[in-house]
Amino acid sequence: MGTDRYDAFRDLHHRDRPLLLPNAWDHAVGAALVDAGFPAVGTTSLGVAAAAGKSDATGGTLEETMTLAWNLARLPVPVTVDIEGGFSDRPAEVGRLVAELASYGVAGVNIEDGRADGTLAPVEHQVAVIEAVKAAAPRVFLNARTDTFWLAHPSDLAETLRRVSAYAAAGADGVFVPGIAGDADIRAVVEEVPVPLNVLHLPGRTDTARLTDLGVRRISCGSLLYRAALRAAVATALEVAGHPGDVPVPAYGDVQRLVGGR
Template sequence: MDMTKQLEKLAVFKKLHSNFFILPNAWDAASAKTFEKCGFKAIGTTSAGIAVSHGYADRNMPFDRMLDTVRRIVQTVDIPVTVDMEDGYGQTPDEVAESVKQVIKAGATGINIEDSRMDRQAPLLDIPVQQKKIAVIRELGNAMAYPLFINARIDSYWIKSMPPARRLEEAIKRAHAYQEAGADCIFVPGIQDISDIQTLRHEISCPINVLAGPGMPSANELEALGIQRISTGSGPFRAALSLLHRMGQEILEKGTFEHMTSRVLSYDDLSEK
């Protein structure tokens, strides 16, 4: 990808965080293009959506196949793309930096990196370990003269091993540490309570990213609370599979095709670039 054009997209992506926007998460070129046609200003990827659509469980997707999907998405859309890097695709900070380097070369304007291995019973990764990863990624961006946008995800509201009474305190502590290490934005999926969101916003100076889902305040409410970014995560992918499942059940059980023919894109629309 042309680096000048990529830097322009990066500038656009960073500027989006000066206000409020919604970031849909795509799993392939078609979903990314659809979101772009809807009018979204940037796109994220969903690790779960990409993995499952290729026949893998989330977090079991080979890096090379994930990277190939990122390339296809970047080549398909004209808007910025930020990539879900799970916990970094590497065992050491240097290995993580090498994976991030490949994602930058594929055209990414940003990444999302999380501090758990998505084992709901296991503790979060140690703060110094995650700080080192973020710092090494920031150093890589500086060395490449490419200030990659780093979205640091904090999973204190998701893992079961974290007592509910400690979730907010832990999120704030980690947010400060990750911002100090070089993160541009703090992502706290699972946070829903307005009081918690208000406290997080009061304590954190950088942009905050939350996850859309059941029980969340509306987009208007979140904007009023000072949140800059809402991600959809794997929600759109799961919704698409749910529709496919209902369609299959209807065909087999009723012999009708309402889900397949009602309010769907025409073949001509599908073929449109």
């Protein structure tokens, strides 16, 4: 790549426009996205899990995630990997996991505080995880995700600000708040933390120009590409069968149900 992957990835968060990050679930998709000109590629935990017939966010896809990371790291762009909650409750083990990913050439990781039962991990635990990761792998861009908006926490903004502030202070390189969309909420987070804010693309609710003006530095596609691919597969099969129709993009919950999850 001509430069350190961590530096290259970090620099993509400080340009005139936010980094639009597409999320892959296998090597071919990642390679195709690079071929299309995207300067970085992420992974989608839903896509990785569902492709393996497993539920998302339950910590059951460590092997699949590491295999995908090993393969994607061969791409000529920075790669960031969604490791859910870290695949362990022990901060030191999460740190060792990220250090292994760094040895593959992975530039970043995404670590979330949401849990499979719909609760949020204690802030103190997440802070310990972030500190352990940055101690074990300081040259990996740690994107600390809080699921306050995603899980409809009763005090979304107040709890979000408390968490992202703590995560940034613990050493996170960026913070991710999926589900946040309102101007006032986004502006409050941007003003609160000194690290780049990542938001999730929400069709019909987020606009790149508006997010740029608000100070958002990264926009993730999340599971959208995987879900759109499922739609395309079904629509194509129906067309071949002579039964074309309007096939909607399945929602996150629809995919979870397909693989027997919640």
